[in-house]
Amino acid sequence: MGQEKTEALVLRGVDFSESSRIVTFLTPERGRMACLAKGARRAKSGLGAVLDTFNRVELIYYWKDGRHVQTLAEASLLEAYSGIKRDFERTAYAAFPLELALRVAHENEPSQPLYDVMVRGLDGLRAWPGAARAHVCWHVLRLLSAAGFEPALTHCVVCGATVADEAGFVYEGGVTCGRERCDLRLPPETLALLRAFSAAEGACPEVACGAHALAAAFMVLRRYAARQLETDFRSLRVLDELFPEANAAPGVRDAGRPRAARDSDGSI
Ligand SMILES: [Zn+2]
Numbered sequence: 001m002g003q004e005k006t007e008a009l010v011l012r013g014v015d016f017s018e019s020s021r022i023v024t025f026l027t028p029e030r031g032r033m034a035c036l037a038k039g040a041r042r043a044k045s046g047l048g049a050v051l052d053t054f055n056r057v058e059l060i061y062y063w064k065d066g067r068h069v070q071t072l073a074e075a076s077l078l079e080a081y082s083g084i085k086r087d088f089e090r091t092a093y094a095a096f097p098l099e100l101a102l103r104v105a106h107e108n109e110p111s112q113p114l115y116d117v118m119v120r121g122l123d124g125l126r127a128w129p130g131a132a133r134a135h136v137c138w139h140v141l142r143l144l145s146a147a148g149f150e151p152a153l154t155h156c157v158v159c160g161a162t163v164a165d166e167a168g169f170v171y172e173g174g175v176t177c178g179r180e181r182c183d184l185r186l187p188p189e190t191l192a193l194l195r196a197f198s199a200a201e202g203a204c205p206e207v208a209c210g211a212h213a214l215a216a217a218f219m220v221l222r223r224y225a226a227r228q229l230e231t232d233f234r235s236l237r238v239l240d241e242l243f244p245e246a247n248a249a250p251g252v253r254d255a256g257r258p259r260a261a262r263d264s265d266g267s268i
Contacts, residue, residue, distance in 0.1 A: 001062050001063065001064045002062070002063050003060060003061070003062055003063075003073065004060070004061060004062075004063050005058070005059065005060050006027045006028065006029060006030065006058070006059050006061075007027070007028065007056065007057070007058055007059075007078065008025035008026060008027045008033070008056070008057055008058075008059050009025060009026045009054070009055070009056055009057075009101075009115070009118055009119065009122070010023060010024075010025060010051055010052060010053050010054060010055045010056075010057060011024045011025060011026050011032070011053070011098055011099075011101060011102045011105075012024040012053065012102060013037075013040075013051055013052075013053060015041060016036065017041075018041065019038065019039055019040075019041050019042050020036060020037060020038050020039065020040060020041060021036075021037045021040040021041060021048070021051065022034055022035070022036055022037070022069060023035055023037050023040070023051050023072070024102065025057075025059065026101055026102075026105050026111065026114065026115055026118055027059075027111070027115065028110070028111060028112045028115040028116075029110055029111075029112075030063075030107075030108055030109075030110075030111075031105045031106045031107055031108060031109040031110065031111040031114075032102065032105035032106060032107050032111075033061075033070060033107065033108070034068060034069045034070065035059070035061050035069065035070045035071065035072040036069050036070070036071050036072060037051055037072045037075070038071075038072070047075060049077075050075045050076065050077045051075060052080070052085075053098070054080075054081045054084060054085065054091075054094065054098065054122065055077060055078075055079065055080055055081065056077075056078045056079040056081070056119065056122070057075050057076060057077055057078055058075070058076045058078055059072060059074070059075050060072075060073040060074040060075075061073055068107070079122075081122055081126055083125075083126035083127060084122065084125055084126055087132070088242075089132050089243070090125060090128075090132045092132075092235075092238065092239050092242050092243065093132040093133055093135075093136045093239065093246075094122065094125055094132070094136065095235035095238065095239070096136055096140065096222070096233060096235045096236060096239065097118070097121055097136060097139045097140055097143055098118075098235070099233050099234060099235040100140060100143050100144075100225060100229075100233070101114065101118050101143060103229050103231055103233075104143065104144075104147035104149070104229065105147075113146045114143070114146045114147060116146075117139075117142045117143055117145075117146045118143070120142070120202070120203070121135075121138075121139035121142065121143070124138075124139070124203050124204050125139070128204065129206075130206065131214065133214060133215075133218050133246070134204065134207070134209075134214055135204045136218070137193075137194075137197050137214070137217050137218050137221055138197040138200065138204035138205070139204070140221050140222075140225060141194070141197050141198050141221065142201070144221075144224075144225065144228070145198075149225075149228045149229070150198075151173065151174035151175075151194075151221075151224055152173055152174030152175055153174055153175055153191070153194055153195050153198050154175070154195070155175075156175060156176050156177040156180060157170060157172070157173035157174050157175065157176060158170075158176055158177075158180040159177060159179070159180065161177045163175045163176070163177050163191075165188035165191060165192065166178055166188065167185075167186045167188075167191050168180060168181075168182025168183075168184065168185055168186065168255065169182055169183060169184050169185075169186050169220060169224075170182050170183050171183050171223055171224050171227035171228070172227070174224075175191065181255070182255050183223075183254070183255060184220070184252055184254045184255050185252070185255060186216070186220070186252070187212075187213065187216060187252065189209065189210060189212075189213040190213045190216040190217050190220065190252065192209075192213075193207060193209050193213050193214065193217045194217050194220065194221075197217070212249070212250050215245070215248060215249045215250065216249040216250075216252040218246065218249070219247065219248075219249035219252060220249075220252070222236055222247075
């Protein structure tokens with residue numbers, strides 16, 4: 001059993017006993033890593049505050065191969081992201097990329113790109129002047145890309161043709177041209193917005209867009225992530241309870257008729 005040191009982000013914490021918590025971290029070298037934090041629930045220890053969700057911390061822990069929960073020795077705070085936590089809406093929206101990272105990160109697997117994207121996203125949201133939802137769209141796209149789940153936004157996922165501004169979207173992979181069946185139709189402004197987010201690697205672009213396009217982009221991304229990872233995000237259920245509009249996209253039409261019917265009359 002060796003002692004190791006790393007920087008990490010706190011993804012999740014669960015009470016374990018009367019005094020301990022099991023905390024799941026994202027780390028650059030070990031990927032997703034759960035640690036038993038003894039004494040974290042004791043008010044006097046201060047460890048509980050250091051291990052608050054979203055925090056960027058430095059850890060010293062005891063690593064043992066084959067064990068799913070490692071043992072935490074020490075943790076110190078590097079960044080508490082109070083710029084996110086003091087804003088109710090930002091916190092609720094930021095919980096989605098955090099949960100996404102928890103789902104896509106692998107145990108004991110080097111994850112530097114994913115880690116960098118998570119830190120860049122939280123750093124950016126802390127000082128973001130616009131709507132939290134816009135920043136989270138960008139962050140989620142970057143995370144999907146870092147994890148190998150990037151949606152196609154320029155070429156039809158069925159036939160490979162270049163897709164102009166009239167596009168469909170399938171949750172299996174991304175945009176489709178007008179000839180293919182699809183899960184929904186993407187308004188041109190929404191597609192342009194998704195492309196702008198996708199093209200900006202370093203930071204969320206300050207794009208001017210309508211509220212409808214942003215709502216649609218968020219809806220497309222959350223459904224795409226849920227389908228790709230075959231999961232139901234708890235953070236999104238909470239978001240919908242707090243902000244019901246987070247699950248509405250007035251500008252988007254679901255291509256809701258059966259596929260066979262659409263194929264036969266050709267009017268998708
Ligand atoms: Zn096509």
